Amino acid sequence: MREEHLNRPGVLIVESNPGFRTLMASLIRSCGHPVAEADSVDKAVVKHRQTTFGFVVVGTSLGGGTPQDLRTSLGNVTTPLTYFLEVCEAGEIGHRMEEGADDVISLPLDPDIMRTRLALGTRMLAAKAACCERNLELERLSDSLSYANENLQYALRRFEILFNQIPVACFTFDADGLVHEWNRAAEQTFGIPGHQAVQRPLWEIFGQTFWSRGLVESALRGTKVEEAEWSLELGAGEKSFVGNIDPLHNRAGEVVGAISANNDISEMRQAKERIDQLLGQVTSYAGDLSRQKSVLEIANAQLNHLVGTDGLTGLLNHRHFQDELTRALTSTSADPVSVIIFDVDTFKSYNDEFGHAAGDDVLLSVARIAVRVVGNRGHVARYGGEEFAVILPDSDCERASECAEELRAALEGAPWMFRTVTASFGVATHQGERTSRELVVRADWAMYAAKHAGRNCVRIDQDPGEQSLAA
Numbered sequence: 001m002r003e004e005h006l007n008r009p010g011v012l013i014v015e016s017n018p019g020f021r022t023l024m025a026s027l028i029r030s031c032g033h034p035v036a037e038a039d040s041v042d043k044a045v046v047k048h049r050q051t052t053f054g055f056v057v058v059g060t061s062l063g064g065g066t067p068q069d070l071r072t073s074l075g076n077v078t079t080p081l082t083y084f085l086e087v088c089e090a091g092e093i094g095h096r097m098e099e100g101a102d103d104v105i106s107l108p109l110d111p112d113i114m115r116t117r118l119a120l121g122t123r124m125l126a127a128k129a130a131c132c133e134r135n136l137e138l139e140r141l142s143d144s145l146s147y148a149n150e151n152l153q154y155a156l157r158r159f160e161i162l163f164n165q166i167p168v169a170c171f172t173f174d175a176d177g178l179v180h181e182w183n184r185a186a187e188q189t190f191g192i193p194g195h196q197a198v199q200r201p202l203w204e205i206f207g208q209t210f211w212s213r214g215l216v217e218s219a220l221r222g223t224k225v226e227e228a229e230w231s232l233e234l235g236a237g238e239k240s241f242v243g244n245i246d247p248l249h250n251r252a253g254e255v256v257g258a259i260s261a262n263n264d265i266s267e268m269r270q271a272k273e274r275i276d277q278l279l280g281q282v283t284s285y286a287g288d289l290s291r292q293k294s295v296l297e298i299a300n301a302q303l304n305h306l307v308g309t310d311g312l313t314g315l316l317n318h319r320h321f322q323d324e325l326t327r328a329l330t331s332t333s334a335d336p337v338s339v340i341i342f343d344v345d346t347f348k349s350y351n352d353e354f355g356h357a358a359g360d361d362v363l364l365s366v367a368r369i370a371v372r373v374v375g376n377r378g379h380v381a382r383y384g385g386e387e388f389a390v391i392l393p394d395s396d397c398e399r400a401s402e403c404a405e406e407l408r409a410a411l412e413g414a415p416w417m418f419r420t421v422t423a424s425f426g427v428a429t430h431q432g433e434r435t436s437r438e439l440v441v442r443a444d445w446a447m448y449a450a451k452h453a454g455r456n457c458v459r460i461d462q463d464p465g466e467q468s469l470a471a
Contacts, residue, residue: 009054009083009125010034011118014044014070016063024057024087024109031115041065045073054125055118058086060107071100081128083121134311151292159285166278168263169241172248175257177201177216189262191234206232215245219258222247229265240265246283250290259283310382312360313367321381321389325436328393338400340390341443342407342425345455347386354418359386362421369414373407388423389440397429397460404458412456424450425458 011033015021018039025035036053038044040063044056056074058067065073067086074082083102090106097104102124103117160181163170169186173179178201182194192205202211210230219225225245231238243262247255261279310317316324328337344350344366351359363386370380370388378392390407392400404425412422426447430439442461449459 008033008118008122010036010051011055011057012044012047012053013037013057013059014039014041014062015057015059016040016061017059020059020061024059024114027109027111027114028057028118030111031118033118039063041070041073044070048074052082054081055083055085055121058084058101060087060089067096067101068099081125081132083125085117085121148292156289159282159289162278162281162285166261166282168261170259170261170282171197172257172259173202173216175216175220177203177211177213179205180257186262189264190232216258219245219247220255222255225260244279246279248283249287251287256290313364313382315367315371315388316379316381318381318384321379321383321391322436324379324381325391325439328391329430329436329439331393335394336396337430337439338392338395338397339428339430339439339443340392340400340404340407340425341383341428341440341447342388342390342404342423343447343451344386345422345424345451350419350421358418361417365414365416366411366421366423369410370407373410374403377403389443395429397427400427400429401458401460408456408458422456424448424455426450426461427458428461 008031011028013021013024013028013035015024015037016039021037021039025037028035033055036047036051038047047053048056056070058070062070067088071084084100085103085105086096086101087105087107087109088096093104093106103121105113105117163181164183166183167185169189170181170183171179171186172181178199179197180199182192182197186197187193197205202216203213205211210228215225224247225243228243228245229240230243231240241262242265243260245258245260248257248259250256259279259282309315309320325337325339344362347359347362350362363382366388367380367382370390374380374390374392377395378390381389381391383389390403392403395403404427408423408425412420414421424447426443426445426449428434428439428442428446434442446459446461450457453459
């Protein structure tokens with residue numbers, strides 16, 4: 001795979017032997033890292049407090065201290081992004097790793113191994129930094145979700161308390177006539193406990209014709225029922241009630257249910273003023289409850305979007321790409337599914353020459369062009385670094401190759417700021433016999449065949465150029 005250009009973090013060398021320290025400093029500077037030196041554990045702690053280093057390279061002699069002393073002393077001033085690279089005899093490697101070293105290089109010191117380990121550590125530091133940044137963003141969103149949940153629970157409690165304080169029999173129901181809330185006055189008036197009424201249809205609870213499906217449908221059309229008389233046979237005889245039904249609306253203004261207040265006719269006049277006042281408050285709290293639910297739904301949607309998209313380009317990320325590809329392959333048996341893998345040509349040199357900000361602008365522009373060209377034919381993802389991927393459901397190899405060529409031409413012909421940007425494309429098609437991993441691997445091979453053929457071209461996984469590259 002290609003090596004991405006990464007910012008090179010500073011290195012603190014801790015070694016009491018001046019000759020060996022100078023040798024390591026020269027080697028590390030040749031790798032492009034800024035270097036500071038300390039000949040003892042105490043001096044290393046002072047320097048690390050003044051300037052936090054990405055790497056701490058631990059030599060073989062620490063002026064009377066041990067690597068464990070150094071790690072312990074730096075424990076109070078290091079960050080999760082500090083990487084301990086230690087130099088030791090070959091027989092000490094396992095012991096050093098168990099003590100807490102992030103990586104170990106054995107003597108004699110090999111310049112190539114040092115460069116490789118620094119490059120690997122730099123990638124790990126960059127990955128840790130990206131994870132820390134994403135975790136902070138997730139924590140912020142989690143706090144927002146927690147706050148929304150707390151508000152929702154508070155609104156629910158307020159609604160329940162107020163609903164139970166209404167001195168007349170009240171209940172709410174949905175579009176299917178199922179009861180959702182049943183207050184204390186309803187329990188006392190109708191002689192039916194709340195747990196026996198909730199989630200049962202009204203016509204089953206009351207067993208008579210007034211509370212019918214037609215009445216529920218009328219309420220869901222927004223029809224308000226006032227002063228409707230109905231009766232119920234109770235143990236002490238038949239009781240007559242007068243009922244009011246008010247529609248309940250969601251945030252979009254749609255009727256999603258209704259609330260009914262019922263009272264003995266003899267008590268209606270004395271209680272009417274209090275009923276109207278409390279019903280107004282109940283309706284308001286029901287609206288608050290609906291709004292809190294909407295806030296929670298929006299926050300959950302934002303979280304799902306964040307988890308599934310690339311932070312820079314807004315495209316599907318690698319994980320979501322794999323999920324979409326699996327769905328595409330499992331949702332079809334005979335129809336072909338194609339994958340395009342493409343990589344921006346000479347992107348590392350572009351970053352080196354014009355800087356990472358210019359490189360990010362290129363990646364954003366490539367993403368926008370890819371989304372425009374692919375359109376509704378498929379899904380575009382950032383596969384990693386400067387590598388992108390396209391899923392084309394219901395597209396055979398010919399149509400996928402045409403799409404890749406359109407995209408290649410669009411990139412080459414775009415008005416780039418510093419120099420022309422091109423990409424190399426690999427195309428692979430699933431015909432029912434390949435797994436998602438095999439399909440991606442074949443497309444990746446084809447992309448490398450395009451690189452081998454001189455870049456800025458399209459290759460499919462059966463092209464002669466690919467065969468020669470695989471050989």
